[in-house]
Amino acid sequence: MAYDLEEQEQLASLKAWWDKYGNATTWVLIAGLAGYSGWTYWGKMQRDSANEASALYAQLQESVEAKDNAKVLRVAGDVESKYGSTAYAPMAALVAAKSSFEANDLKSAKAQLQWAVDHGADEFKAVAKIRLAGVLLDEKAYDEALKVLAGEVPAQFAGAVADRKGDVLAAQNKLAEARTAYKAALDATDKKNPGRQLIQMKLEAIGGAA
Numbered sequence: 001m002a003y004d005l006e007e008q009e010q011l012a013s014l015k016a017w018w019d020k021y022g023n024a025t026t027w028v029l030i031a032g033l034a035g036y037s038g039w040t041y042w043g044k045m046q047r048d049s050a051n052e053a054s055a056l057y058a059q060l061q062e063s064v065e066a067k068d069n070a071k072v073l074r075v076a077g078d079v080e081s082k083y084g085s086t087a088y089a090p091m092a093a094l095v096a097a098k099s100s101f102e103a104n105d106l107k108s109a110k111a112q113l114q115w116a117v118d119h120g121a122d123e124f125k126a127v128a129k130i131r132l133a134g135v136l137l138d139e140k141a142y143d144e145a146l147k148v149l150a151g152e153v154p155a156q157f158a159g160a161v162a163d164r165k166g167d168v169l170a171a172q173n174k175l176a177e178a179r180t181a182y183k184a185a186l187d188a189t190d191k192k193n194p195g196r197q198l199i200q201m202k203l204e205a206i207g208g209a210a
Contacts, residue, residue: 021180060072063099093124109135133165158188159187166182175206
């Protein structure tokens with residue numbers, strides 16, 4: 001079908017523009033499509049990883065219920081090594097630590113808690129620190145326990161960390177420092193929290209008052 005004069009002029013203008021800018025435009029378009037495809041692929045990979053990690057975590061829970069600590073540790077190791085970037089990994093580490101503690105495997109319990117401290121997000125890290133310090137307290141590794149508790153934690157865990165510090169310091173017979181820690185724990189703990197009463201009792205037991 002023949003083009004009229006106006007259409008021919010438009011085509012000529014388009015051809016001239018394409019000769020000048022077409023190559024660059026093509027590369028921009030390709031880059032944009034590649035970026036979108038990459039983002040879509042990354043999102044799919046993330047979803048797939050989360051689904052696979054979730055399935056392993058379910059196996060972990062089944063192993064806990066069966067009191068099969070050896071399998072708990074194997075599955076937790078798989079979650080940590082393959083899906084360490086997901087929230088399931090520190091969750092698995094905390095569950096495996098509890099399982100190991102109950103199985104009297106303190107070495108594995110400490111290793112799992114340390115993994116959560118080293119790799120977990122702030123909330124998981126704080127919980128792992130408190131629990132790891134508790135295990136070290138039982139082992140009378142007081143200096144190591146205090147070292148674990150050092151550093152910043154999210155505000156909602158400040159009271160629990162201070163309370164655990166008080167426990168360690170009291171066990172070392174550093175009563176003045178323990179009283180300071182327990183007072184800090186009281187200050188950081190909501191008045192409606194039933195745990196405040198226990199902190200208060202420990203403070204009073206070493207001659208302190210809120």
